[in-house]
Amino acid sequence: MQYFQTTLQLKEYPRGFHLITDQIIQAMPEIRQIKTGLLHLFIQHTSASISLNENADPTVRTDLEAFINKLVPEHTPYFEHTYEGPDDMPAHIKASLIGSNITIPIKDGSLCLGTWQGVYLGEHRNYGGQRRVMITVHGQ
Amino acid sequence: MQYFQTTLQLKEYPRGFHLITDQIIQAMPEIRQIKTGLLHLFIQHTSASISLNENADPTVRTDLEAFINKLVPEHTPYFEHTYEGPDDMPAHIKASLIGSNITIPIKDGSLCLGTWQGVYLGEHRNYGGQRRVMITVHGQ
Amino acid sequence: MQYFQTTLQLKEYPRGFHLITDQIIQAMPEIRQIKTGLLHLFIQHTSASISLNENADPTVRTDLEAFINKLVPEHTPYFEHTYEGPDDMPAHIKASLIGSNITIPIKDGSLCLGTWQGVYLGEHRNYGGQRRVMITVHGQ
Numbered sequence: 001m002q003y004f005q006t007t008l009q010l011k012e013y014p015r016g017f018h019l020i021t022d023q024i025i026q027a028m029p030e031i032r033q034i035k036t037g038l039l040h041l042f043i044q045h046t047s048a049s050i051s052l053n054e055n056a057d058p059t060v061r062t063d064l065e066a067f068i069n070k071l072v073p074e075h076t077p078y079f080e081h082t083y084e085g086p087d088d089m090p091a092h093i094k095a096s097l098i099g100s101n102i103t104i105p106i107k108d109g110s111l112c113l114g115t116w117q118g119v120y121l122g123e124h125r126n127y128g129g130q131r132r133v134m135i136t137v138h139g140q
Numbered sequence: 141m142q143y144f145q146t147t148l149q150l151k152e153y154p155r156g157f158h159l160i161t162d163q164i165i166q167a168m169p170e171i172r173q174i175k176t177g178l179l180h181l182f183i184q185h186t187s188a189s190i191s192l193n194e195n196a197d198p199t200v201r202t203d204l205e206a207f208i209n210k211l212v213p214e215h216t217p218y219f220e221h222t223y224e225g226p227d228d229m230p231a232h233i234k235a236s237l238i239g240s241n242i243t244i245p246i247k248d249g250s251l252c253l254g255t256w257q258g259v260y261l262g263e264h265r266n267y268g269g270q271r272r273v274m275i276t277v278h279g280q
Numbered sequence: 281m282q283y284f285q286t287t288l289q290l291k292e293y294p295r296g297f298h299l300i301t302d303q304i305i306q307a308m309p310e311i312r313q314i315k316t317g318l319l320h321l322f323i324q325h326t327s328a329s330i331s332l333n334e335n336a337d338p339t340v341r342t343d344l345e346a347f348i349n350k351l352v353p354e355h356t357p358y359f360e361h362t363y364e365g366p367d368d369m370p371a372h373i374k375a376s377l378i379g380s381n382i383t384i385p386i387k388d389g390s391l392c393l394g395t396w397q398g399v400y401l402g403e404h405r406n407y408g409g410q411r412r413v414m415i416t417v418h419g420q
Contacts, residue, residue: 001141001281003316003420005387036143038180038276040318042385044394046334051236054186059220063229064236066218071211071351078346080339089343096331096344096400101383103241105182105274107145112274114184120236134385134392136318138278138418140143141281176283178320178416191376194326199360203369204376206358211351243381245322245414247285252414254324260376278418280283 004030004137012130013123015087017053017061020133021118025111028135032109037139039111042101044132047091047125049098055118068094068122091124098122106139144170144277152270153263155227157193157201160273161258165251168275172249177279179251182241184272187231187265189238195258208234208262231264238262246279284310284417292410293403295367297333297341300413301398305391308415312389317419319391322381324412327371327405329378335398348374348402371404378402386419 008027010020024041025031031039043050054060072093074086081089102119105112121131148167150160164181165171171179183190194200212233214226221229242259245252261271288307290300304321305311311319323330334340352373354366361369382399385392401411 001420005316005385036145036276038278040383040385042383042392044392044397046332046394046396052186052240053236054232057221060229060232063219063221064233067212067216067233072347076347079343081334081337081343089340092334092340093344093347096333096378098236099239099379099382100332100397102239103180103182103243103383105145105180105276107274112182112184114186114272116186117184117240132394134387136316136385138318140141176285176416178418192326192380193376194372197361200369200372203359203361204373207352207356207373238376239379242379243320243322243383245285245320245416247414252322252324254326254412256326257324257380280281 001140006135008133008135010131013121015123015126016065018121019055019118020121024119024135028137030137031106031111034106034137034139035108037106037137039104039106040136042134044134046095047088048128048131049095049122050100050102051098051120051122052102052117053120054116056116087126094124141280146275148273148275150271153261155263155266156205158261159195159258160261164259164275168277170277171246171251174246174277174279175248177246177277179244179246180276182274184274186235187228188268188271189235189262190240190242191238191260191262192242192257193260194256196256227266234264281420286415288413288415290411293401295403295406296345298401299335299398300401304399304415308417310417311386311391314386314417314419315388317386317417319384319386320416322414324414326375327368328408328411329375329402330380330382331378331400332382332397333400334396336396367406374404
């Protein structure tokens with residue numbers, strides 16, 4: 001029974017969805033020591049998100065970004081939380097809709113992602129800076 | 141302290157939301173061995189979802205399906221990821237909005253679902269095939 | 281390696297988003313015993329939600345509530361699940377979109393929330409009553 005924990009500091013990404021699966025695996029090599037367990041990802045921010053989606057075709061990421069921008073438009077007239085710019089309140093809403101934490105099974109030293117699954121960082125600010133993702137692994 | 145893990149291969153379901161609570165409990169009888177712990181569900185696909193919702197009235201499931209189809213319409217003109225059919229990109233978006241993994245507490249050998257809570261498979265493709273759900277239990 | 285579990289019975293909140301971070305920490309003082317681990321929150325209801333968002337400016341909470349009410353309107357003509365009132369089916373939909381469970385890392389006896397992160401109860405009914413949140417902590 002073991003616990004491992006680290007913080008992955010990402011580079012600054014532009015607004016949109018980005019695959020970060022490989023960086024997570026590299027930041028937590030202890031995954032290989034776990035026969036049966038779980039990996040937990042947690043983004044320590046309220047204007048970015050973590051989710052799982054298709055890992056192959058980049059148009060899935062751009063279509064998802066286009067859709068979510070239409071769903072949660074900037075300059076919505078009734079927003080009051082506007083002093084950080086028009087992209088800020090929509091970013092908070094996207095974070096609550098998509099989520100900020102996921103858990104992925106580990107089996108025989110590997111993440112049990114499906115064939116087409118990858119980890120998405122959703123950067124919902126225009127200039128969000130370097131985001132921190134905490135990674136916690138536990139298992140036996 | 142124990143870990144248990146299995147893969148539940150579901151039958152093919154039609155598009156929509158479906159209750160799969162009983163199948164999960166049957167696939168993981170080791171829940172009964174756990175006094176205090178957690179059960180984790182993970183769908184290994186990017187066009188289906190796992191969530192918790194009302195377990196009694198089937199119109200909750202059909203209303204949710206009707207709503208999500210209006211929220212994320214097919215044939216959205218700006219979608220570029222269209223070569224797998226008009227239901228594919230909406231299915232990816234629904235998967236990120238609803239989510240692909242949940243964790244449920246275990247107490248005294250039982251899942252701690254509320255009275256009205258059940259586990260929903262969200263099948264977002266017209267012909268999604270047989271979906272795989274990984275189940276991981278840990279506790280003492 | 282330890283597991284702790286308790287149920288936090290909240291007071292009745294009005295419809296909207298409410299910060300409950302402090303109540304969670306008070307209900308689970310065993311967080312301080314964990315050097316490396318995880319805290320899991322689970323709301324045992326299908327018309328309320330748990331998520332993470334901005335903990336400082338109350339207009340984030342009111343803007344989020346205003347947005348989600350427009351996104352999932354009451355009196356949607358095709359809803360069939362209406363016998364519990366016009367706020368009920370929208371509440372179920374909001375619960376599936378936002379989610380009913382989150383996991384937060386613990387490090388050195390403290391929750392690893394980002395500077396601006398707080399735990400939100402989303403009360404999506406007009407009169408939702410007293411909600412129960414199960415808290416499970418594990419780690420070493």
